[in-house]
Amino acid sequence: MSAEWKVMGVCNATPDSFSDGGLLPTADAAVAHSLGLIEQGATIIDVGGESTRPGAEPVDQAEELSRVIPVIEALAAAAPGVQISIDTMKVTVATAALEAGASYINDVSAFRHEPEMAQLVAEAGCDCCLMHMLGSPQTMQESPQYDDVVAEVCAFLSARAEVALAAGVRREQIAVDPGIGFGKTLEHNLDLLANLDVVAALGYPVVIGLSRKRFLGDLTGTERPDQRVAATVAANVLAFERGASLFRVHDVRATVDGLKLASATLARDGR
Ligand code: PMM
Numbered sequence: 001m002s003a004e005w006k007v008m009g010v011c012n013a014t015p016d017s018f019s020d021g022g023l024l025p026t027a028d029a030a031v032a033h034s035l036g037l038i039e040q041g042a043t044i045i046d047v048g049g050e051s052t053r054p055g056a057e058p059v060d061q062a063e064e065l066s067r068v069i070p071v072i073e074a075l076a077a078a079a080p081g082v083q084i085s086i087d088t089m090k091v092t093v094a095t096a097a098l099e100a101g102a103s104y105i106n107d108v109s110a111f112r113h114e115p116e117m118a119q120l121v122a123e124a125g126c127d128c129c130l131m132h133m134l135g136s137p138q139t140m141q142e143s144p145q146y147d148d149v150v151a152e153v154c155a156f157l158s159a160r161a162e163v164a165l166a167a168g169v170r171r172e173q174i175a176v177d178p179g180i181g182f183g184k185t186l187e188h189n190l191d192l193l194a195n196l197d198v199v200a201a202l203g204y205p206v207v208i209g210l211s212r213k214r215f216l217g218d219l220t221g222t223e224r225p226d227q228r229v230a231a232t233v234a235a236n237v238l239a240f241e242r243g244a245s246l247f248r249v250h251d252v253r254a255t256v257d258g259l260k261l262a263s264a265t266l267a268r269d270g271r
Pocket of ligand 1: 010012017018019048051052053087106108129131177179180207208209210248
C-alpha cells in the first residue's frame with residue numbers, strides 16, 4: 001500500500017501573482033485553464049482572486065468576488081466531480097464560493113485575518129487548509145527570523161488547529177501547510193522541507209505549496225518562475241517522501257509524473 005497523494009492545480013484569477021499573474025483575464029480563460037489542469041491529473045483546483053506574493057497589495061471584497069465567483073460557478077458546472085478550493089482570507093468571499101460550488105477553504109492566514117472563518121468552516125462542514133505565515137504578505141519577506149523554524153511553525157499550526165477544533169471544526173476537515181515562502185528565507189524553506197515529517201507528525205494531512213517559488217530560483221539560478229518546474233517536481237517528491245499528501249502546483253502533469261514514480265518506488269519498501 002502506497003501513501004495517498006493528490007495534486008491541487010492553481011488557478012490564479014489575479015493580475016499580479018508572481019508566476020502567472022494576468023494570464024487568466026476572463027472567467028472563460030480561467031475555466032479552460034482549470035480543465036486543462038484536471039486533464040493533467042489535478043483532482044482539486046485552487047481558485048484565488050487575491051495575490052499573496054511578497055509585497056502584494058490587498059484586494060477589496062467586491063473585486064475579489066468578481067474575480068473568483070464566475071470562475072467557480074462555471075468550473076463547478078463543467079467539472080462536477082472535481083473539488084474546488086477557494087484561496088481567500090475573507091469570510092464573505094468564502095461564503096459566496098461555497099454557494100457557487102467550492103467545498104475547500106484555503107485560508108493562508110489560518111483564520112487569523114477573520115476569525116469567523118472558523119465558524120463558517122464548522123457550519124459548512126467543508127475541508128480547510130491552515131497555513132503558516134510570518135507577518136502579512138506586505139511585510140513577510142522583510143528579514144524573517146526564527147529561533148527554530150520547524151518547531152515554531154509546528155507550534156503555530158497546532159495552535160491554529162486547536163482554535164478550529166474549539167470553533168466546532170472536525171479533525172477530519174483540517175489540513176496544515178508550513179507556508180513555504182511566507183516569511184521564510186531560503187534556509188528556512190529548506191529546513192521545513194527537510195523536516196516535513198515533523199509537521200506530518202502533528203497528525204493532520206500536510207499540504208505543500210512550493211510550486212515555482214523564489215527559493216527554488218535562488219538555489220538553481222533560475223530567474224523565470226516557469227523555468228523552475230524541475231526543481232518544483234524534485235522538491236515535491238522530497239515533500240511526499242516526508243509525509244506531504246496534497247501538492248499545490250502550477251505544473252500539474254510534471255508533478256503527477258514525479259509523484260507516481262515516487263509513490264511506486266516507496267511502495268516497494270512498504271511506505
Ligand atoms: N502559496 C500561494 C498562494 N496560496 N496556499 C497554500 N495553502 N499554500 C501555499 O504555499 C500558497 C497558497 C502563493 O503562490 P501563487 O502566487 O503561485 O498562488
